[in-house]
Amino acid sequence: MTYDLKLRVWRGDASGGALRDYTVPVDDGEVVLDAVHHLQAREAGDMAVRWNCKAGKCGSCSAEINGRPRLMCLARLSTFERDEPITITPLRTFPVVKDLVTDVGFNYRKAAEVPAFSPSAAQPQAPFKMAQIDVERSQEFRKCIECFLCQDTCHVIRDHEDNKAAFSGPRFFIRYAELEMHPNDDGDRRQLVQQERGLGLCNITKCCSEVCPEHIKITDNGIIPMKERVADVRYDPVRFFRRRQGNPS
Amino acid sequence: MQPTISGTVLLAFIAYSTWAAFANSDYFARPYISPFYSPCLASICGSARAGSQHVSAPHVGIFGPWWAISPAILVLIFPLGFRLTCYYYRRAYYRAFWQSPPACAVGEPHKRYSGETRFPLILQNFHRYFFYFGLIFNAILTYDAVVSFRSTTDKWGHMGLGTVVLVVNAALLWLYSLSCHSCRHIVGGRLKHFSRHPIRFKFWGVVTKLNSRHMQLAWASLIFVALTDLYVRLVASGTITDPRFF
Numbered sequence: 001m002t003y004d005l006k007l008r009v010w011r012g013d014a015s016g017g018a019l020r021d022y023t024v025p026v027d028d029g030e031v032v033l034d035a036v037h038h039l040q041a042r043e044a045g046d047m048a049v050r051w052n053c054k055a056g057k058c059g060s061c062s063a064e065i066n067g068r069p070r071l072m073c074l075a076r077l078s079t080f081e082r083d084e085p086i087t088i089t090p091l092r093t094f095p096v097v098k099d100l101v102t103d104v105g106f107n108y109r110k111a112a113e114v115p116a117f118s119p120s121a122a123q124p125q126a127p128f129k130m131a132q133i134d135v136e137r138s139q140e141f142r143k144c145i146e147c148f149l150c151q152d153t154c155h156v157i158r159d160h161e162d163n164k165a166a167f168s169g170p171r172f173f174i175r176y177a178e179l180e181m182h183p184n185d186d187g188d189r190r191q192l193v194q195q196e197r198g199l200g201l202c203n204i205t206k207c208c209s210e211v212c213p214e215h216i217k218i219t220d221n222g223i224i225p226m227k228e229r230v231a232d233v234r235y236d237p238v239r240f241f242r243r244r245q246g247n248p249s
Numbered sequence: 250m251q252p253t254i255s256g257t258v259l260l261a262f263i264a265y266s267t268w269a270a271f272a273n274s275d276y277f278a279r280p281y282i283s284p285f286y287s288p289c290l291a292s293i294c295g296s297a298r299a300g301s302q303h304v305s306a307p308h309v310g311i312f313g314p315w316w317a318i319s320p321a322i323l324v325l326i327f328p329l330g331f332r333l334t335c336y337y338y339r340r341a342y343y344r345a346f347w348q349s350p351p352a353c354a355v356g357e358p359h360k361r362y363s364g365e366t367r368f369p370l371i372l373q374n375f376h377r378y379f380f381y382f383g384l385i386f387n388a389i390l391t392y393d394a395v396v397s398f399r400s401t402t403d404k405w406g407h408m409g410l411g412t413v414v415l416v417v418n419a420a421l422l423w424l425y426s427l428s429c430h431s432c433r434h435i436v437g438g439r440l441k442h443f444s445r446h447p448i449r450f451k452f453w454g455v456v457t458k459l460n461s462r463h464m465q466l467a468w469a470s471l472i473f474v475a476l477t478d479l480y481v482r483l484v485a486s487g488t489i490t491d492p493r494f495f
Contacts, residue, residue, distance in 0.1 A: 159356055210353050235374040
């Protein structure tokens with residue numbers, strides 16, 4: 001059944017902008033991204049929106065829907081009140097390019113800072129033989145589609161622009177965790193992640209896990225285990241003493 | 250809404266436990282002892298006030314008669330520190346009290362933010378030590394639960410409602426401690442190769458299952474430990490009589 005949906009969309013660019021009201025016909029079973037496409041096709045042909053797969057797998061259509069960071073392609077219209085307008089704004093943490101499109105280059109710069117996989121001397125080249133239970137552990141983090149909703153919702157940089165230089169963010173903390181948990185990786189990134197990548201800035205309020213469309217347990221399985229590994233090397237006097245005695249940490 | 254509820258329950262617990270810790274009375278009614286006062290490290294527990302009487306509560310007299318204030322002060326720092334540095338409670342009180350953030354994607358009121366990188370919040374990294382101390386306390390409270398199967402004349406084979414309360418309290422505290430993120434790390438999380446440590450991997454799997462209920466266990470054990478103190482307090486003061494099953 002077709003009905004008229006009220007949309008309130010942020011329109012503008014880096015110099016400024018405002019919310020604009022629209023009404024678009026939509027059908028049952030559609031998602032917010034469909035409504036945005038109807039709007040683009042009928043009324044706002046110049047509206048910028050980034051999208052690609054429309055199946056929750058490419059991570060392109062991230063936006064803030066009624067103030068909540070979400071993928072537009074996974075936000076079913078049936079979950080909203082029909083009479084209430086749906087407000088769509090660009091990701092607040094990143095600079096606006098135009099309308100709903102933001103510059104997420106911050107994340108690519110942080111990705112470039114992650115030290116690469118460092119294979120052990122015992123098995124320096126692929127193929128690496130790994131037990132399934134070891135594979136499964138880091139496989140969870142490989143589900144990340146890089147929608148950067150976790151980065152957007154993280155208050156460390158969302159509300160404090162000055163922290164951006166010193167903070168990699170939850171998306172990259174799970175990348176560090178993945179490498180640290182890899183059985184054939186010999187690198188030790190614990191000091192780095194605490195001192196230079198801002199792990200200590202995270203106060204584990206779990207918003208990143210709440211918004212993840214892939215349901216990755218970013219905090220419980222990535223960030224907290226990294227904090228505990230950092231505690232092993234920086235805040236554990238027993239292990240510090242053992243290291244001084246020549247025992248590995 | 251959730252931060253408001255969390256904040257209200259936490260405030261209620263803080264208010265009650267502060268009052269109970271300083272009350273210095275009605276914490277022992279043979280064979281039950283309040284978890285807030287166990288272990289008693291001061292000799293003044295040998296003459297603990299219970300209603301209008303004085304009773305001899307079990308104690309080790311590390312702190313002699315010169316220790317005149319409540320003996321609960323001597324031990325509560327450890328369970329308090331464990332809960333204060335707990336990853337779940339951190340989330341709850343950062344949101345509820347410090348509004349950092351008040352809720353996801355809701356702007357926080359602070360101009361500057363340094364997270365857990367500076368004193369005092371850098372001390373959150375010592376959670377594991379409070380966990381170790383917490384295990385000692387759990388063992389002591391388990392002992393208290395076991396001896397609550399004795400009668401008022403120290404004969405085994407007694408069971409009252411207080412026994413059930415102490416046993417449930419000890420069980421919840423164990424479950425809360427063992428579901429802790431530090432415990433999960435210590436038993437196996439710090440390993441790179443699960444496959445080379447099958448026993449630790451099994452333990453890690455069990456703790457991981459418990460860990461998924463850490464929030465619920467945190468609240469259940471917090472509320473129940475206060476209720477346990479309240480029950481012992483009511484029995485000790487003579488307000489209620491402990492119903493006996495056998």
